[in-house]
Amino acid sequence: MAMIKKKGRINELRLGLRIALSKFPPAHPFEDAVLLFKLLRRGKLS
Amino acid sequence: MRYLYYPGCSLKGTAVDYEESFLALASPLGIEIKEVEDWQCCGASVAKSVSKELSESLPARTLVKADKEEMDLLMPCSSCYQVHLQIVQKAREDTALVQRLSLGRIPKVKHLLEVLAVDVGAEAITRQVMSPLKGIRALPYYGCLITRPFPLGEESQENPKAMEGLIEATGAQPVSFPYKVDCCGGTLILSREKVALKLCGTILNEAKRLSPDCIVVACPLCHFMLDAKQRAVERESGEKINLPVLYITQLLGVALGLDYGKLGLQRALTSSKPLLQRIK
Secondary structure, eight states: OOOOOOOSOOOHHHHHHHHHHHTOSOSSHHHHHHHHHHHHHTTOOO | OEEEEOOTTGGGTTTHHHHHHHHHHHTTTTOEEEEOTTOOOOOTTTHHHHOHHHHHHHHHHHHHHHHHHTOEEEESOHHHHHHHHHHHHHHHHOHHHHHHTTOSSOOOEEEHHHIIIIIIIHHHHHHHOSSOOTTOEEEEOOOSTTTSSSOSTTOOSSSOOHHHHHHHHTTOEEOOOTTTTSOOOGGGTTTOHHHHHHHHHHHHHHHHHTOOSEEEESOHHHHIIIIITHHHHHHHHOOOOOOOEEEHHHHHHHHTTOOTGGGTGGGOSSOOHHHHHHHO
């Protein structure tokens, strides 16, 4: 098994946002936005 | 006790409070750690759906690093833990893989919960307790990934007791919870939100019926679901839950008298203030 060369860091937030955006429109846009804001305020999104 | 610490993506993001509380706790408990240099995502459940080679290469890279450092791996994230255990299992069964990775030995992979419960031990923790959590009813929730498909050390897969022992060590009372190894739905939250919220709702509503003061977890995904998605579950079920969710490291840190700020308790979405005021 050849080791795959690292090209960049995979980021869970970017992956999550990509999936969320692909499921447009979101089921609960307002609640999701509030949650995102709360997570940002608490320093939980890198 | 010396370990090579693999944080994984969650502990640098949505579970930053898990990392903060673990790092605050490590030194008092005699856990010496070195972070894996230039670590990468383990691929979790996502990489498998993209490429088998990628899903094996990612954790294999970490095993190679641990072998070079001659240290065993410590993982606080249950998903990272299972992914790495799978490649360890494969390496044990496939000597060709060990040769391809040029492994001198197959490093051990330990979950933080196992390190706390077995390597450190409840007795050693009890000796360090400065603020006993007398009268606090803590409900342990393991989730599905800590005990399945691989058991946590010598623990039963259906009825693990590691967390109960740690809760007792703090002076708190563990609440018996029949749903403690059920899935919280975390891995489905983006693809099947309704199913995920239903699974999470069952855990939260059944927990609420037992009237605990808090839920205690050792998995970043479980914490996110039970804490951050608690409002969404309340909205779906129409019932108020309002249960604080603490990482086991935060509960132990509180009992050890560590600074609440260093334990990341202010980062939770469901406030643990009323609980902390009772302890003070």
